[in-house]
Amino acid sequence: MDAEAIALNAKIRKSRRNSQGMEVWNRLRTRPTAMVALTGVIFLVFLALFADLLIPYEMAIKQVAADKLMPPGSAGHLLGTDNFGRDILARIIHGSRTALEIGVISAGLSLFISTILACTGAMLGGMVDNLIMRVIDVISCIPGMVIALAICAALGNGIWQLIVALTFSGLPMHTKMVRSVALRVSKMDFVESAVALGAKPGYIMVRHLFPNLTSIMIINGTAQVSINIMMGATLGFIGLGVKAPTPEWGTMLASGLNFMMRNQYMVLVPGLVLAISALLINTLGDAMRDAFDPQLKGKA
Amino acid sequence: MLVFTIKRILMVPILLLLVALFVFVLLNLSESDPVIMMLPSEYTQEDYDNMAERFGLDKPLMVQYFNWVADAAQGDFGTSFKTKAPVADDVVFRIPISIQLAFITTLIMVAAGIPLGVMCAVKQYSVFDSTVNILAKFMGSIPGFWLGLMLIMTFSIKLRMFPTYGTGTLKHWILPVVTLLLPFLANYVRQVRSAMLDCIRQDYVRTARSKGAKEGHVIYKEALKNALLPIITLTGGIFSTMIGGAVLVEKVFAIPGVGYKIVEAINNRDMPTLLACTMVLALFTIFVQLLIDLSYALVDPRIRGAFVGGKKRKKKLKLSVGAN
Numbered sequence: 375m376d377a378e379a380i381a382l383n384a385k386i387r388k389s390r391r392n393s394q395g396m397e398v399w400n401r402l403r404t405r406p407t408a409m410v411a412l413t414g415v416i417f418l419v420f421l422a423l424f425a426d427l428l429i430p431y432e433m434a435i436k437q438v439a440a441d442k443l444m445p446p447g448s449a450g451h452l453l454g455t456d457n458f459g460r461d462i463l464a465r466i467i468h469g470s471r472t473a474l475e476i477g478v479i480s481a482g483l484s485l486f487i488s489t490i491l492a493c494t495g496a497m498l499g500g501m502v503d504n505l506i507m508r509v510i511d512v513i514s515c516i517p518g519m520v521i522a523l524a525i526c527a528a529l530g531n532g533i534w535q536l537i538v539a540l541t542f543s544g545l546p547m548h549t550k551m552v553r554s555v556a557l558r559v560s561k562m563d564f565v566e567s568a569v570a571l572g573a574k575p576g577y578i579m580v581r582h583l584f585p586n587l588t589s590i591m592i593i594n595g596t597a598q599v600s601i602n603i604m605m606g607a608t609l610g611f612i613g614l615g616v617k618a619p620t621p622e623w624g625t626m627l628a629s630g631l632n633f634m635m636r637n638q639y640m641v642l643v644p645g646l647v648l649a650i651s652a653l654l655i656n657t658l659g660d661a662m663r664d665a666f667d668p669q670l671k672g673k674a
Numbered sequence: 675m676l677v678f679t680i681k682r683i684l685m686v687p688i689l690l691l692l693v694a695l696f697v698f699v700l701l702n703l704s705e706s707d708p709v710i711m712m713l714p715s716e717y718t719q720e721d722y723d724n725m726a727e728r729f730g731l732d733k734p735l736m737v738q739y740f741n742w743v744a745d746a747a748q749g750d751f752g753t754s755f756k757t758k759a760p761v762a763d764d765v766v767f768r769i770p771i772s773i774q775l776a777f778i779t780t781l782i783m784v785a786a787g788i789p790l791g792v793m794c795a796v797k798q799y800s801v802f803d804s805t806v807n808i809l810a811k812f813m814g815s816i817p818g819f820w821l822g823l824m825l826i827m828t829f830s831i832k833l834r835m836f837p838t839y840g841t842g843t844l845k846h847w848i849l850p851v852v853t854l855l856l857p858f859l860a861n862y863v864r865q866v867r868s869a870m871l872d873c874i875r876q877d878y879v880r881t882a883r884s885k886g887a888k889e890g891h892v893i894y895k896e897a898l899k900n901a902l903l904p905i906i907t908l909t910g911g912i913f914s915t916m917i918g919g920a921v922l923v924e925k926v927f928a929i930p931g932v933g934y935k936i937v938e939a940i941n942n943r944d945m946p947t948l949l950a951c952t953m954v955l956a957l958f959t960i961f962v963q964l965l966i967d968l969s970y971a972l973v974d975p976r977i978r979g980a981f982v983g984g985k986k987r988k989k990k991l992k993l994s995v996g997a998n
């Protein structure tokens with residue numbers, strides 16, 4: 375083989391290696407809405423990561439009696455202050471950290487657990503599969519919101535309790551969805567030939583099932599992050615969220631409730647931020663789904 | 675069909691028992707001791723034992739569960755930790771209120787969602803389609819409880835068109851139903867559109883067109899009839915989520931339904947009431963799931979066939995083999 379052929383070979387191999395990721399990115403890049411949403415989500419992540427640099431945490435929890443209920447646009451308080459004299463902008467920015475922490479960790483955990491459950495079921499079949507799916511059936515009889523409420527009620531307030539509750543409430547839907555894809559993949563020729571070659575179920579799961587599940591996991595994961603941020607805020611609104619001084623959007627909304635008549639911004643601002651974040655993440659999720667699977671384009 | 679229906683209905687009590695067990699264990703994860711919470715700040719060991727015995731909390735968890743099931747079967751859902759009154763009395767009259775809210779909203783959602791979704795799919799990429807799509811995307815991203823607050827602020831406080839909370843007249847229902855409806859309708863329209871798009875691209879639709887069938891016939895008789903199955907499935911899924919959303923809407927509008935009671939019970943750590951309310955909501959979900967499974971069989975003859983009793987199927991099989 376001459377040098378030219380070797381170089382060509384290497385080039386082909388290289389182009390193949392990063393083909394799927396690049397292909398998805400290339401498709402994503404050409405869509406303006408996707409890029410706007412992506413920019414927005416990156417902005418949100420930066421806000422959460424560098425909240426301390428933008429505005430000290432002290433501002434978000436410091437209670438100044440003299441600055442109570444200042445309207446937006448007041449000196450030093452761009453979005454005004456709440457009933458304890460805390461700066462709303464600071465609470466929104468630091469609240470984005472809480473929201474993303476809760477949304478991303480719980481969505482990730484629930485995807486991770488449900489993928490393992492679904493793949494184990496799909497690979498082993500029989501009794502194991504039956505047991506897993508029956509348990510999931512029972513859990514899915516209770517609306518996710520109610521499961522989250524019950525867990526929060528049992529475990530008490532706090533970020534980790536909230537994450538456990540949201541992780542659990544997302545399990546049934548994901549397990550069902552991932553299982554349906556895993557079942558389809560596990561019947562494909564390459565899996566069957568791996569079985570015929572004597573590969574163990576664990577190996578097949580890691581080597582063959584997981585790579586084929588990445589796209590559905592990324593798509594579902596993005597959707598779940600926005601659902602969980604929304605649900606986390608909802609639980610905070612009821613009074614089941616994080617502990618008192620921690621800035622969190624849902625709790626901010628709830629505290630604004632008593633001042634809704636005169637100081638509407640206290641309800642307006644956190645809700646708007648919540649809605650815009652959800653919209654950005656949802657739009658990005660839809661665009662990613664289109665990019666991963668062009669055949670699905672334009673579907674809900 | 676009859677066998678299938680009976681089998682499915684027999685599953686309901688078993689499911690309910692398991693759901694009860696699940697929630698029972700879940701609520702007992704709590705670290706705070708309900709007995710101490712019910713007692714005054716100063717109490718003797720004797721007081722503690724008496725209180726524990728009165729609510730059956732001195733027994734092991736599994737014994738508590740079986741006692742609860744035995745009592746629940748007779749309509750006794752325990753005594754509220756908070757009010758010390760029977761839970762059943764407090765929950766029963768709330769059920770119709772919650773049913774009204776959830777079912778009225780579902781009916782409107784289906785009645786508006788299917789035509790909208792079908793129209794979007796038929797005229798894909800038209801102005802109408804894009805407008806509905808963008809609107810749906812926006813509405814789907816708004817948290818339901820916040821939408822409720824905004825509606826109260828504009829229509830009740832500013833414009834004074836509707837009452838802010840409570841139930842009673844038709845006017846009381848309009849804002850809660852709209853609040854619950856809009857986010858779910860948004861998702862529903864998008865999913866109906868996608869299910870319909872799947873069917874419109876199928877070969878049999880093209881065949882029907884090429885045979886010269888009228889467009890209305892093609893859409894409603896060929897495409898929609900086949901899209902009904904996925905549409906029924908997702909209606910069930912959305913209903914279950916909506917039951918969860920209704921909890922919040924009841925809280926925001928102070929509608930005295932099961933959901934309102936759940937939030938109250940959680941804040942009081944009143945486990946018997948919480949358990950009873952959760953069971954009611956689970957029963958709603960199971961009931962709707964049952965209806966959906968049955969309607970599958972009605973809509974799709976293939977599924978109906980799969981549940982024909984063993985003997986009948988064998989007979990049919992023999993007949994078809996004989997014919998060959």
